[in-house]
Amino acid sequence: MNQHKEVLAISNFRRLLAARTISNFGNGMAPTALAFSILAMPNGDATTLSLVLTASAIPLVLMLPIGGVISDRRGRAFMISTMDIVLSLVVFAQAYLFTLSQPPIAALVVLAASAGVLNALWYPAYPGLPADLVDDSHLQTANSYISFGSNAATIFGAAAGGWLVHTFGGSLALAVDAVTFLIAGLIVWTLRHTSSKSESKESVITELRLGWQVFWSYKWVVVVVGVFSLIVMCLRATEGVLGPLVARDHFEGAVSWSQVTTTEGIGLLVGFALIMVAATLRGVFAFSQQYLGEKLSQSVAYVIRNAIYDRGSDNPLSEGATPLLRAARAADNESVKLLLDHGALVDLPNSRGHTPLLAVAGKIGRAHV
Numbered sequence: 352m353n354q355h356k357e358v359l360a361i362s363n364f365r366r367l368l369a370a371r372t373i374s375n376f377g378n379g380m381a382p383t384a385l386a387f388s389i390l391a392m393p394n395g396d397a398t399t400l401s402l403v404l405t406a407s408a409i410p411l412v413l414m415l416p417i418g419g420v421i422s423d424r425r426g427r428a429f430m431i432s433t434m435d436i437v438l439s440l441v442v443f444a445q446a447y448l449f450t451l452s453q454p455p456i457a458a459l460v461v462l463a464a465s466a467g468v469l470n471a472l473w474y475p476a477y478p479g480l481p482a483d484l485v486d487d488s489h490l491q492t493a494n495s496y497i498s499f500g501s502n503a504a505t506i507f508g509a510a511a512g513g514w515l516v517h518t519f520g521g522s523l524a525l526a527v528d529a530v531t532f533l534i535a536g537l538i539v540w541t542l543r544h545t546s547s548k549s550e551s552k553e554s555v556i557t558e559l560r561l562g563w564q565v566f567w568s569y570k571w572v573v574v575v576v577g578v579f580s581l582i583v584m585c586l587r588a589t590e591g592v593l594g595p596l597v598a599r600d601h602f603e604g605a606v607s608w609s610q611v612t613t614t615e616g617i618g619l620l621v622g623f624a625l626i627m628v629a630a631t632l633r634g635v636f637a638f639s640q641q642y643l644g645e646k647l648s649q650s651v652a653y654v655i656r657n658a659i660y661d662r663g664s665d666n667p668l669s670e671g672a673t674p675l676l677r678a679a680r681a682a683d684n685e686s687v688k689l690l691l692d693h694g695a696l697v698d699l700p701n702s703r704g705h706t707p708l709l710a711v712a713g714k715i716g717r718a719h720v
Contacts, residue, residue, distance in 0.1 A: 379508020513609020
């Protein structure tokens with residue numbers, strides 16, 4: 352309980368929590384508002400909706416690696432706040448276009464592509480920002496508060512979005528979404544002094560090449576990303592196009608679809624609560640212990656536990672923390688020995704320049720190995 356009070360006592364964290372909650376309220380509205388605004392156009396159909404969504408997705412995927420490099424150089428809070436503020440202008444422009452009797456499809460595509468680029472610059476910067484505001488021992492609690500607030504706000508946003516679209520039209524719902532982006536961006540702007548900038552002397556191209564080499568060297572990560580990408584592709588087709596189309600043609604339009612998305616959000620919130628209850632992952636530990644042996648099972652439990660809960664300041668996929676670095680930071684001697692026995696590199700740094708050797712030397716984290 353004291354840890355919860357300590358986290359909430361940090362004013363900078365409270366600002367971030369407020370910003371994410373406000374922004375996700377708008378994010379809950381946006382999919383319903385955009386889909387039904389396009390379908391309500393005189394020439395709006397599934398093809399038009401797919402075109403706009405694809406225009407956003409392609410630059411998002413292509414620009415994500417560049418976004419990671421730029422966020423390191425400019426500072427996380429600066430990138431997040433700037434992208435939110437600029438994105439609010441893009442969404443305001445979308446809202447305006449839908450007030451016209453015949454919104455130009457080309458303009459909608461350009462705005463969607465712009466939103467994709469801005470999101471690609473936003474996403475890599477966010478995972479490390481909570482770690483800039485709270486210390487390692489409070490990070491899991493801080494992330495829990497942010498996840499809960501974001502999921503709850505998305506639920507209420509989805510419900511409110513359906514009502515707004517049904518009652519006043521999608522343009523007003525998009526305008527509300529734009530306001531939430533603007534407010535969130537202005538709040539995070541006040542945190543830009545908390546994020547340090549990378550002093551890397553390498554060029555952007557060099558860092559992209561090195562990042563790709565590290566990514567490709569972890570085959571399990573490549574497989575996970577590939578499979579998850581396929582899942583996301585199917586979900587985008589179902590939730591972005593097919594669902595709104597069916598709701599418009601066979602049910603009550605935006606109201607019906609918002610009920611679906613709200614229920615999905617509630618399921619996510621319940622799932623998050625269940626994960627928190629099962630934080631020790633006793634079942635996984637027992638299974639791995641039975642089939643893999645005690646020492647290996649401890650390593651498996653450690654890796655899985657840290658893949659779900661960020662116990663340190665590094666997000667393994669966004670900041671490049673290796674299992675050895677995370678084990679060293681946590682002073683998990685048995686996992687360190689196991690990983691070293693299997694050839695883990697002691698001098699492989701994450702994006703902050705932290706290596707397992709530094710962790711063992713006590714320069715970072717809490718290792719006493």
